[in-house]
Structures are given as structure tokens and as C-alpha cells.
Amino acid sequence: MSEITSSIPLQINPDLQEERDKASFNVTELTHIIYGGIEKTKKRKRLEKLLFSDPFFQEYQNVRAFGSRSEYYAASVKKSTKIFKLRRQHKWTDEEYETVLDICHDDLALTLHHTMFIPALERLATEDQKSKWLTLAKQYKIIGTYAQTELGHGTYLQGLETTATYDPQTREFVMNTPTLSAMKWWPGSLGKSSNHALVLATLIISGKKYGMHPFLVQLRSMDDHKVLPGVRVGDIGAKMGGNSVDNGYLILDNVRIPRNNMLMKNAQVSPDGKFVTRGPSKANYATMMLIRVQICTMAYQVVSSGATIGIRYSAVRRQSKLDPQDREPKILEYQTQQYKIFPGLAMSYAFLFASRSLTRKYEEAFAEIQRGDFKSLPELHCLSSGLKSFCSEHSVRQVEIIRQSCGGHGYLNAAGLGMLVNAAAPMITVEGENTVMYLQLARYILKRFAGAMSGQQLDGSTSYLSMDPATYVCPVMSETDCRNLTALCDIYRYRSYMTVCRVARQVQHDMESDMPQHVAINKNLVDLVRAAKAHSYYIVVKDFVEGVDALVASAPVIKVLRTLCCFYAAHGIAEYSGDFLESEAVGLHQLKWIKNLQVSLLGEIRPDAVALVDAFDYHDITLSSALGCYDGNAYERLFKSTENDPMNKEEVHPSYYQYLKPFMEEMNKSKL
Numbered sequence: 001m002s003e004i005t006s007s008i009p010l011q012i013n014p015d016l017q018e019e020r021d022k023a024s025f026n027v028t029e030l031t032h033i034i035y036g037g038i039e040k041t042k043k044r045k046r047l048e049k050l051l052f053s054d055p056f057f058q059e060y061q062n063v064r065a066f067g068s069r070s071e072y073y074a075a076s077v078k079k080s081t082k083i084f085k086l087r088r089q090h091k092w093t094d095e096e097y098e099t100v101l102d103i104c105h106d107d108l109a110l111t112l113h114h115t116m117f118i119p120a121l122e123r124l125a126t127e128d129q130k131s132k133w134l135t136l137a138k139q140y141k142i143i144g145t146y147a148q149t150e151l152g153h154g155t156y157l158q159g160l161e162t163t164a165t166y167d168p169q170t171r172e173f174v175m176n177t178p179t180l181s182a183m184k185w186w187p188g189s190l191g192k193s194s195n196h197a198l199v200l201a202t203l204i205i206s207g208k209k210y211g212m213h214p215f216l217v218q219l220r221s222m223d224d225h226k227v228l229p230g231v232r233v234g235d236i237g238a239k240m241g242g243n244s245v246d247n248g249y250l251i252l253d254n255v256r257i258p259r260n261n262m263l264m265k266n267a268q269v270s271p272d273g274k275f276v277t278r279g280p281s282k283a284n285y286a287t288m289m290l291i292r293v294q295i296c297t298m299a300y301q302v303v304s305s306g307a308t309i310g311i312r313y314s315a316v317r318r319q320s321k322l323d324p325q326d327r328e329p330k331i332l333e334y335q336t337q338q339y340k341i342f343p344g345l346a347m348s349y350a351f352l353f354a355s356r357s358l359t360r361k362y363e364e365a366f367a368e369i370q371r372g373d374f375k376s377l378p379e380l381h382c383l384s385s386g387l388k389s390f391c392s393e394h395s396v397r398q399v400e401i402i403r404q405s406c407g408g409h410g411y412l413n414a415a416g417l418g419m420l421v422n423a424a425a426p427m428i429t430v431e432g433e434n435t436v437m438y439l440q441l442a443r444y445i446l447k448r449f450a451g452a453m454s455g456q457q458l459d460g461s462t463s464y465l466s467m468d469p470a471t472y473v474c475p476v477m478s479e480t481d482c483r484n485l486t487a488l489c490d491i492y493r494y495r496s497y498m499t500v501c502r503v504a505r506q507v508q509h510d511m512e513s514d515m516p517q518h519v520a521i522n523k524n525l526v527d528l529v530r531a532a533k534a535h536s537y538y539i540v541v542k543d544f545v546e547g548v549d550a551l552v553a554s555a556p557v558i559k560v561l562r563t564l565c566c567f568y569a570a571h572g573i574a575e576y577s578g579d580f581l582e583s584e585a586v587g588l589h590q591l592k593w594i595k596n597l598q599v600s601l602l603g604e605i606r607p608d609a610v611a612l613v614d615a616f617d618y619h620d621i622t623l624s625s626a627l628g629c630y631d632g633n634a635y636e637r638l639f640k641s642t643e644n645d646p647m648n649k650e651e652v653h654p655s656y657y658q659y660l661k662p663f664m665e666e667m668n669k670s671k672l
Ligand SMILES: CC(C)(COP(=O)(O)OP(=O)(O)OC[C@H]1O[C@@H](n2cnc3c(N)ncnc32)[C@H](O)[C@@H]1OP(=O)(O)O)[C@@H](O)C(=O)NCCC(=O)NCCSC(=O)CCCC(=O)O
Pocket: 116, 146, 148, 149, 154, 155, 156, 157, 158, 188, 282, 285, 286, 288, 289, 377, 378, 381, 429, 430, 431, 432, 433, 436, 440, 443, 444
């Protein structure tokens, strides 16, 4: 017993080393592919070194794990200011800054300043306004947030009640919160941190409403951070996760702001109160689209972090017996354990390729939009809405499965998985609740399908809706065909086509039976979401297959990625087999072969599992997990983590003297 200490051994756990020694491919090569080349990997490493050489980042982990809400928030404000200072000092580009956020968890109290306030200024302000406010924001002379959601409405933006009424006499807008449900509620960094907010409000001129527009409102004094007259602002309370961020409420009592504080890139109000608009009516929704694209990348980071923890731990944890004559096996040997974790591993790579493809499309479309060409906007809105929903839904679910696969220890904060799940859970809600976003995609798909039916030539992600379903024959004719990635992709495409076709015909039939359109739509909402999910699944599989096909890499790397891609596609067909059978994308024979393949691929992935997560190259501080550390010394790290637990500060806890001692005394005296 006396030998038990909480010091961490210097060497790598031999069980983990054994895994690394048998990898079939070069891990560094794959890391370079993941980060976009050797130079980017090197830059990432440099940034990691710069950040983590500061002991604050290690201490921060303790506050995160054991601090009170207020302490965690304060530490996160400190972390934000440190990172902002470094950003200015090193003149980081947006890409470098995003890398920094990936490296050190984006749990910055002031996160909204960079994730939404600055992008919104960039997208919604005129050049003149940018030269003033964007400059101030980029120099951190003002700190801002994006205040759109209200207590009564988050989804339905036309229902927002905050008003911005133009007063032509003074050439000001009067910003007002007319009802309880109109108060802003949820914006990040609003409660305590920001001194400015971009408030999205309904514009009113001479009693007429002109829809939602952005207004820059100062909330707090630049001298002492006190709340300005007419403004009431505060924190909305503790949440399931993300408690470093002060999501806030905001009430504006007829606060006057100059006319020029309306961001007027997309619509203008002239001094005498004339409203002029240019570009599409949804141009003011631009910032949300950007974040939806980014959520896909975040979903990749979440699921790849979870897979790293789950796989490394499963390679060092031994439990029960397989061969009664042998020692207890690593839990990674159990097929069921592989079946719980490898879908997350394959999903990580699927989302890497899908988010990369979406980001590329976004950047191309954004460049066009900047030139005044909005033709790609509807496609991009729908693609990003669908993929945001798909990636967030699947990654959060998968990480929870991984957490469960780590048994009891997965439930500890020190495992890092609970925090990962709780911090990721809002991805499902923010920037458009997933069901609502799937329905945006479904609406687009229905229109495109109708276009295809009337002979229109479709392009973009829905071009397959012009296919002739009569020509479809399941491309899997034998068990060996199941490994053909193009064939698997075709199966997804046909399943999506049939799911869309079925619901489109049903909606049409209901409308032809004299059902009002909104009733017909509501009657079919579940199937519309199903169609949007089927389409999104197809896009992700297609991006994965095309991404791997286009890779220039060594044969072993290509082989292992093709195996993962095949597993990802086969697993999805097995999991949603009902849908695939119902749409006749596969028959019973094919399904059986694909299910068999799925299980046999578990065994093929197994030898490379640790190497495949090592390739994500997450720093131990980034993972924040005793179970998932690179050295695999999970037990030592778990024990070590108890040292910082405030519960262990005193040998006898004060509650003993207060409650337990008197209770014990009373019990001991009692005659009963
Ligand atoms: C659900 C909709 C899209 C509905 O919008 P609506 O104005 O009621 O429109 P509608 O009459 O239904 O017409 C829809 C029409 O508008 C189009 N559209 C909708 N959004 C966009 C867009 N971004 N780009 C381009 N087009 C867009 C749709 O495709 C429809 O087009 P159509 O009429 O079919 O041709 C909208 O209300 C919405 O976006 N709601 C979600 C609200 C949201 O995302 N809030 C985010 C708040 S900020 C946040 O959460 C930050 C989190 C930060 C963090 O912590 O990480």
C-alpha cells in the first residue's frame, strides 16, 4: 500500500505503446492531412507551445473543474484577455485565432466578441461604419455581443418584439423592450462582459414595421463598466455546461442611439426617415450562416476529442476475461466496445471531410456575395442548415455513447467526457434549433424536387433529384461489392431520393385534397425532417468518399481511410436499415452483407484505432482528460486529479463538526 502514490510515471503505458508500434500507417502523415499540410501542423504546434508554456493554462483546468461559477467566469475573463492580447501582439490571422480556440477549448467568457460581434460588423456594416466600429472592435477598444434571441422568441425571427423606432426630429432610433417576452435572453458574453451589443430589433418608421435590423447599442460606461441609464442587463443563471460564459438578459427602456448606429449595409434609413433596401431580404441573417458552417467543424472537434479519450482509455483498461487461460484483455478487444467507439472514430473523419467541403463552398459563395452576386445563397443556407443539424446531432449523441463506454470512470469530471458532452449539447440549439433548420432544408428540397419534376435541370447538392428512379438497381450485387465506396454512396443517394419523393408526393396529395398548405405541411413534418436527414447523410457520405478519393497520400493512409469510410457508410445503413429497406435502396440480401461487413470492419480498424486518434494530435491540456492522456497513465492521473479536489483539503470536513458529529453523539446516547 505504501507504494501507492499519485506521481505520474515518466514512461508511456506499455499497453498504449504496443498499439502505437503496430500501426499500419504513418501517423504524422495523417496529422498533416488533417491540419492541411506540414506548415499548418507546425504553426499549430508553435501556437500550442506559446500558450501552454504559460502556467495559467494548467491552473485554469483546476478552476474549470473545481471552481465556483463566479471563479470559473473570472478565470475565463482572464483567459480571454490573455488570448486577445496575444492576438494583437502576434497579429494572428482569423485562421490562427481559430486554431488557438481549438487548442484551448473555446470556453472564453468574451467569446462572442470574435465569434459573432466582429463577423456581424463585417457583414452588416457599411464601409464607413466598419472603419469606425470594426476598427474599435478589432483593437479591443469596445467589447461586443450579438443580441438577437428574446425570452419569447429565438427561432421565429419575425416574432421579435424589441423595437427600434426612428425619430426623424432628433435623427435617432429609440430602442425599446415593450414586454417581458421582448427582453433579450441568451446572448453570450452579455450579462457581465460586454460594453456594447449588436441588438437585432424590429425597425419602425412612422408606425410601419420594416422587419429585423441590426443596431449597435452601448450598454456600459467605458470608464467604470457601470450600466448606462435605460439599460438593464444581467446573467441568466447557471447552465448544464458552458458556465464560463455569461449568457445574459437585456432590457432597453427607450434608449436613444444615433441614426448611424443602425448597421446599414443591407438596408438604410435616410435622415428624413426613408427606408431603402438592397440585396435579398435575408441578407441580415448572414452572420448566423457563418456560425452554422463553423458548427460543423466544431462537431468534428467534439467527436474526435471524444474518440481520442475513449480509444486510448479502452487500450489501457483491462477487465474480465475473454480467454479463461489468458490475462484480462484490454476492453478494446471486446467487439461490443469497438461497436460503441468506432462509429465515433469514423464519424470524426467523415465530419472532417464534410466540414472542409462545406467551408470551401461557404468561402466561394461569400466571395460571390461580396461582389453582389447572391445566386448561391439559397443553396448555401439550406446546405449549412442541414449539415449544422446533422453534425451536431450525431456528434453529441456519439460522444455520450463513448462516455458510457468508459464505464464508471467516464462519469467523473476528470474523464473530460461529461464536460465535452455538456459543452457541445447547445450546438443542437444555437444558431437555429436543429428541427427548424432541417425543415429549412426540407423546404428547399421540396422546391427543387418540384423543379426537377417539371423538367428543370438542377445543379448543386440537390442535382440528384433529377434522376430517373426507374433506372436504379442496387449496385451491391455481391458481398465484395459492399466495399465499393461509390456503390455505398449510390445507396445513400437513392434512399434520400425516395424519402424526398415520398414526402413530396404526400404533401402534394394532401394539398390536392383541399388541405390548406400549412396544414398539409404540418401533417408531414416528421417525414420532412426525415427527408432532410436522409439528404444530409448522403452529403456527408459523398463528401467523405470524394475527400478520400481526392487525397494525395501514401497507400497505407489511403487504405486506412477507405476502411473507415466504408465502415461509416455501412454502419449508417445498418443503423437506419428500416429506412433503407423501405426505400428499396437495398434488399434483404444486401442488408445482411452490409451488416456482416460492418462487423468485420471493426476487426480491421482495431489495430489502427490508437494511431487514428493520435493523428488528431490533441494536446493533453486541450483534451483535459485523465483517461485520454497521451501517455495512457490513466489510473495515476485519476488519482492525481483528487489532489486538487477542495473536498480533500482537510482531513475532517467542516460538515462533520456541524452535522455529523452532533448526530453521531445523539445516536450514541439514544436508548432506542
Ligand atoms: C427559421 C428561419 C430561417 C425562418 O426565417 P423567416 O424570416 O421566418 O423566414 P421565412 O418566412 O420562413 O422564409 C424563409 C425564406 O428565407 C430563406 N432564408 C432563411 N434564412 C436564410 C439565410 N440565412 N440565408 C438565406 N436565405 C434564408 C429561406 O430559405 C426561405 O426562402 P424561400 O422563401 O423558401 O425562398 C429564421 O427565423 C431563423 O434563422 N431562425 C433561427 C434563429 C437563429 O439561428 N438564431 C441564432 C441566434 S445567435 C446564437 O445562437 C449564437 C450562439 C453562439 C454560441 O454560443 O455558439
